[in-house]
Amino acid sequence: MKDLVWSNTLSVEVDEIDEDHRRLVDLFNILTHSVAEGDSPDYQEAVLDELISCTVWHFKHEERLMLRHAYEELAAHKAEHQDLINSALELQQKFLQAGKRIENEDFEFLEHWLTEHILVADMKLGAYLAEVM
Numbered sequence: 144m145k146d147l148v149w150s151n152t153l154s155v156e157v158d159e160i161d162e163d164h165r166r167l168v169d170l171f172n173i174l175t176h177s178v179a180e181g182d183s184p185d186y187q188e189a190v191l192d193e194l195i196s197c198t199v200w201h202f203k204h205e206e207r208l209m210l211r212h213a214y215e216e217l218a219a220h221k222a223e224h225q226d227l228i229n230s231a232l233e234l235q236q237k238f239l240q241a242g243k244r245i246e247n248e249d250f251e252f253l254e255h256w257l258t259e260h261i262l263v264a265d266m267k268l269g270a271y272l273a274e275v276m
């Protein structure tokens with residue numbers, strides 16, 4: 144599994160959001176390494192939990208900025224966040240039920256989960272915030 148590499152393509156041009164996203168990318172890489180290196184299932188569980196918790200926190204951060212700056216698409220963006228959280232929680236359930244094993248397809252899912260929202264919805268939000276902040 145290759146590392147996700149931060150690059151300008153992922154930047155939404157708002158520093159405080161980019162910082163959060165970098166943290167999430169780091170955690171994703173920590174998770175792939177922990178599986179590749181055969182770290183204990185409990186350790187992998189802790190990393191997955193940290194990734195999800197950080198994401199929940201980060202979404203609240205974005206939602207606060209959207210409110211603060213009267214972003215018109217707040218409701219749709221927030222709904223997308225909720226869907227993303229739900230799918231991550233499903234993956235976490237699957238992980239726990241499978242005896243704490245993460246499959247390759249889960250990583251593909253997580254990579255897509257992480258980058259797709261940044262590249263579409265967050266780019267749009269970033270462009271708006273960069274104008275008004």
Ligand SMILES: [Fe+2]
Pocket residue numbers: 205220224260264265
């Ligand atoms: Fe977002």
